[in-house]
Amino acid sequence: MHLPRTALSVTAAVIASTLGIVAYQHISDENPTPSSGRALVAQDTATEPPVRAPATPRATVQSRPELPAQLPGLGRRTLAQVPQNSRQVLLVTGAGKNSASAKVVLWQRVDGGWRPGTVWAAHNGYKGWTDEHYAGDLHSPIGVFGLTDAGGRLTDPGSKLPYHQSGAFYTNDVGLQGESLHGVFDYVIAINYNRLPGTSPMDGTKPMGDSRGGGIWIHVDHGGPTHACVSISKAHMKQLLLTLDPADHPVVVMGDAASLAR
Structure with a gap:
């Protein structure tokens, strides 16, 4: 049976709409929040912990030993x-x-x-x-x-x-x-x-x-x-x-x- 060209167009539109609903449903099951792929990438990035630069070690200051004011051991x-x-x-x-x-x-x-x-x-x-x-x-x-x-x-x-x-x-x-x-x-x-x-x-x-x-x-x-x-x-x-x-x-x-x- 041959469908008129108009019917074919309508049928194609219905199939496309159905596929869109399925695709949206699949996305919604994994991550119900985003409405687009760009939003998904942005949210995934936002959930990663921030990268911090390693702390710079503080310089150790060595104090000079205190010298005796008088010669030790002498009376x-x-x-x-x-x-x-x-x-x-x-x-x-x-x-x-x-x-x-x-x-x-x-x-x-x-x-x-x-x-x-x-x-x-x-x-x-x-x-x-x-x-x-x-x-x-x-x-x-x-x-x-x-x-x-x-x-x-x-x-x-x-x-x-x-x-x-x-x-x-x-x-x-x-x-x-x-x-x-x-x-x-x-x-x-x-x-x-x-x-x-x-x-x-x-x-x-x-x-x-x-x-x-x-x-x-x-x-x-x-x-x-x-x-x-x-x-x-x-x-x-x-x-x-x-x-x-x-x-x-x-x-x-x-x-x-x-x-x-x-």
Whole structure:
């Protein structure tokens, strides 16, 4: 049967309308709100959580450690002997009054306080420490002494203190425990106990007399106790020579801990 052209048009319109209703019904079942594809996309986007930029970490501010206003471990009597203009203090602290072992720290005055260096192992007199040193008593003297002059068998490594290089800084003796003393005077710093400051460590002048001893130095360690000197490693001796500065009026404060705390 052939339908008139008008009937075909009407039939097509009805089919199209029916398909539109079905399509709308399908959309309505999934998402009843939007009326168009554009609205669907907009709503889907709106329901996604907002993307936030990662938080920038805050910079960590490290506070500078507060430096002690006074040299730790020193009592009023000892502190009174440290010159006011000294900005470098080599602190030699014995393990005990009768001990030949000690620790050495170079303190430097900066920013109104005292900054410590590295702790170094050291040796002192075989019988420990004394407030009144005499020649041959095998004790190191307790007190505060200037450090003004240096020298050694080896050439000057760059010392800021006046440096006297000489082959006379040598001994082939052995230590109190039989150890070799070869090289112990490669580098030395004179401790201004019973000596004239401003002269070579080899100068033998003793203002208090020969009986009170002298020739007490900081020198290279030989692995055992000394007669009265203070000894540290060769590397530390060289470092000390490069650091001590006459402009800072360096001194050594030396003795057992209990005596220095007085």
